[in-house]
Amino acid sequence: MAVEEEFNLEIPDAAAEKMITVGEIHAFLLSELKRLGRDCDSGEVLERIRTIIVRQLGVSPNEVVAAAQFVKDLHAD
Numbered sequence: 001m002a003v004e005e006e007f008n009l010e011i012p013d014a015a016a017e018k019m020i021t022v023g024e025i026h027a028f029l030l031s032e033l034k035r036l037g038r039d040c041d042s043g044e045v046l047e048r049i050r051t052i053i054v055r056q057l058g059v060s061p062n063e064v065v066a067a068a069q070f071v072k073d074l075h076a077d
Helices: 002-007 013-019 022-035 042-057
Strands: none
Touching: 002 022, 013 042, 022 042
C-alpha cells in the first residue's frame, strides 16, 4: 500500500501476489509508470522502493537489492 501511495497508482492484487523480489516490483513500477506516460528514472524508482522497504520492514538498505525476496530475504510476511 505504501508503494501505491508513493507512486500514486494502484497495483492489482493478482499482480502483487506474483511479485516475489524487489526486482519484480521495480520492473512492474517502471512498466506501469511508462504506460501511464509518467517520467521515471530507474535508479530513482529503485531508491524510492528501497526507502519504503527499509521503513516498513526495518531492514538495512544494503539488503534491499533486486534479487532480494520479500519473504525469504527481507522477512516480510
